[in-house]
Amino acid sequence: MSLANCKVTETNPLSGEDAKWVKLVKTVYTDPNGTTRDWESAERCTRPVGVDYDGVGIVAVMEHPGQPPALLLQKQFRPPIGKVCIEVPAGLVDANETAEECALRELYEETGYRGEIAETEKSCLMFNDPGMCNTNLHMIHVKIDLTKEENKNPKPQLEENEFIECFTVPLKDLYAECKRFDKEGYAIDARVGTLAEGFELVKKWNFL
Amino acid sequence: MSLANCKVTETNPLSGEDAKWVKLVKTVYTDPNGTTRDWESAERCTRPVGVDYDGVGIVAVMEHPGQPPALLLQKQFRPPIGKVCIEVPAGLVDANETAEECALRELYEETGYRGEIAETEKSCLMFNDPGMCNTNLHMIHVKIDLTKEENKNPKPQLEENEFIECFTVPLKDLYAECKRFDKEGYAIDARVGTLAEGFELVKKWNFL
Structure with missing residues (x-):
């Protein structure tokens, strides 16, 4: 495949x-x-009745001693755009689960990793393209501790029509890697590209 | 109004x-x-024939001596979500204009400010929700020099069905302000919220 x-x-x-x-x-x-x-x-x-959002995006940072913090990313072919897209793990929420539960479930299914919620407070609800559609998501921040036994041999649990390749990029290299993937013909998901732009803004304006 | x-x-x-x-x-x-x-x-x-993107988002940073760099934002009611959304200036590309031309034109029309392209290389093309739609945009980074005469009394050129309120937020306060707007019932556009999350990741992981 x-x-x-x-x-x-x-x-x-x-x-x-x-x-x-x-x-x-x-x-x-x-x-x-x-x-x-x-x-x-x-x-x-697909939005469950009584729920005000479609799903979650997962900012999963890999922690391993002696290695720089890295973002867990995916390659997935997206028919609406006819390209392989570079994305964060993500998924649609089921009825009767919280955004955090959805994030940990989708993370495990798509990547095989067991994450831990990194922030007690979830992100703002974010709207993907509010002049064109109502789709929205919570970004859930997750840590993946690579020293844990459960994360040493991750096995994704994909459905038969899901084809996802996982990889990681050190956070400090995200912007350059987005540029490289873009040049190579991949699509860049807005969450990935905009996080990278956020990093560049901090560098450029030095405001933190 | x-x-x-x-x-x-x-x-x-x-x-x-x-x-x-x-x-x-x-x-x-x-x-x-x-x-x-x-x-x-x-x-x-609305995408012009022969163009591979829908429009631009504009990261417009206001520069004024003695003041912290601030992001130019907008409030706009968005019927698809039934809420007033906090957004960056943005717009759909016309046939026969570049993404940079589109950005400077839309910035002027929506806010009255004259911007200068801050980066020679535009951002990656970013896809808003590539499992659901093909919509995408270039993020164009623009500086607004508030010491310039042309930016002292900005007059937006809105169409009769456009209602946009502009305001600014110091970059360093963006995340807290997103949280506040979210709590007050505003919607947060994914570009705004994800830039803010990028800033927080830099603070948290200290990788730059």
């Missing part, structure tokens, strides 16, 4: 009646002047 | 035939084992 085999062979319009995973909606709203307007957008169909 | 007046009054299913701005697509693809599968996703209808 190789991600290099993946390719898009056809792209077709999809009607709302035939769609199971995504849908279009028209929102009627009142603008700041009291005028009624409408807006078109897209949504996932 | 007040963003507090904005509210969603109705949300309805939207058929593909009636939609002008967004669409659903079904992609047929080959997985790493050579198996043919399909995937549902959403796209904007």
Whole structure:
């Protein structure tokens, strides 16, 4: 199996009646002047009832004595963009689980690693593209202690239609590695690229 | 005019035939084992022909002697999420303009400020939610020199259906301010929140 085999062979319009995973909606709203307007957008169909977010992104930092802290990343072919994307581990929330439970479950399923929640307070709920869709996620920060027995031989538990390759990048190299992957034709997920931009801003403006 | 007046009054299913701005697509693809599968996703209808991205996000840092560097942000009501969102200035690319031209144009239109491109090399192309949609953007880094005459009395050039309030946050306070806005009921755009998370990672892991 190789991600290099993946390719898009056809792209077709999809009607709302035939769609199971995504849908279009028209929102009627009142603008700041009291005028009624409408807006078109897209949504996932998978959000559990009563939950106000779709899933989690996982900032998983690998800790190992004598090695620089490294971010756990993934390569995954994404049909909507026709490219292999560099991403943080992520997943959709199930009904009846917290964002933290979702993060530890998805981390284990996708990477085989057992993580520990690094922050007691989860991140702000973040909206991926709020002019176009309602999709959003919590970023959950997790530490992976590589000295632990359970993390010495990680075995992902992937579903039969999931194909994910894991790798790590030292945090200090993330920006340069994003540039390199971009040049090589990979797509960069916004979470990965924007974390890297955050690091560069700190370097450039020296404000911490 | 007040963003507090904005509210969603109705949300309805939207058929593909009636939609002008967004669409659903079904992609047929080959997985790493050579198996043919399909995937549902959403796209904007606005991307110019021959262009491989939708728009730009603008990291605009305000420079003024004696003041800490501050990020220019916006409040904007977003019908797809029914909330006022904290965002970086952003916009969709027109045909026949570069990402940098788009950034300077949108910055001026939305905020009234004249920016200068801060980096000769633009960021990686970043994908907002690549399992769900193809939307993507370049993050363009811009400096705004507040000592310049042209930036002393900024006048946004908004369209009649655009309602945007600008404000600034010192870079060093971005994470705390995101938390505060989140608690107050604002939505946090992923670019803003993830930059702030990048700053926190630098503080926590001290890797630069």
